[in-house]
Structure formats: C-alpha cells, structure tokens
Amino acid sequence: MGHVTKKLDLTGQRFGKLTVLGPAENIGGKTAWRCRCSCGRETVVKTYHLRCGHTKTCGCRNGAGGPRHALGLSYIDGTCVEMLQAKTVRRNNTSGVPGVEWQSAKQRWRATSCFKGKRHYLGSYSRFEDAVKARKRGEEEYHDRFLREFAQTAAQP
Secondary structure (H helix, E strand, C coil), X not given: CCCCCCCCCCCCCEECCXXXXXXXXXXXXXEEEXXXXXXXXXXXXXXXXXXXXXXXXXXXXXXXXXXXXXXXXXXXXXXXXXXXXXXXXXXXXXXXXXXXXXECCCCEEEEEEEECCEEEEEEEECCHHHHHHHHHHHHHHXXXXXXXXXXXXXXCC
C-alpha cells in the first residue's frame, strides 16, 4: 500500500484580507486559489504566496492607504496586472516586441495577444512593422481597457 497524501484545501481560510473561495487554474504549474479581498474584488493567488504571507490583498490600498501591489502580483481572471502594465517581453521572444513572432514556415510575422487565459490571433504580416501595429491595436483593445478598469476599481475606497 503506497503513501497517500491528502490534498491541501484552503477553502474558507483567511490570509490577511483575502478569503479563499476555492481552487483556481494552476499558475505556471503551481496550485492557485480564487480569493475574495475584503474590498470585494476577486483575485487568484498561488498557495505558497498565501501561506508564506507574501500576498495578503488583491492589490488594493489595503485599508490604511498603504502602497498598492506592495505585497505581490495581482491576478484577475488569470491575468497578471503588473505584467500587462510593464508590457513584459518574454525571455524566449525573438522579435523584441511582446506578441510578435516570426513564423519561418510561412515567412511571415504573426501578431497575437494573450489575455485572460486565451490567445487572440491579431493577424499575419509580411512586414514586421505591420505586425507591431496590429499588436499595439490588440493591446489597446484588450490590455489598456482592462488596466483602466482595474485602476478605477483599485482607486475606490
């Protein structure tokens, strides 16, 4: 008979201002949880960040006007707010522009945008500049509107 480990269930537990609602889709292979902050907003947090005290709020002003996001990354519907704001270029990106990649088989540039767990196809282009323009339009359509809404919600007391 093998050793059976009981899966950790954090549902209902409170970590700082976050109450765990239930399991969420894993983040980078790590177990994550849907949480509700005392401000009312939901966020997704890795188990380790909850248990070690790294993330205690959704990124809101946490009551006493403390700095937002000082305690970790803010995930909303699987999207990391800070990564969108920073327009992070992944390490394996070869074009230098997020969401623009060369497809050698087709000899074309492809523009995509990953948002809330889905990859949005923004077009295929023979010119790099056109793929970059398509990506910028995609950022405006998906990312920028989302970030404006997040900023408005976070600014509310």
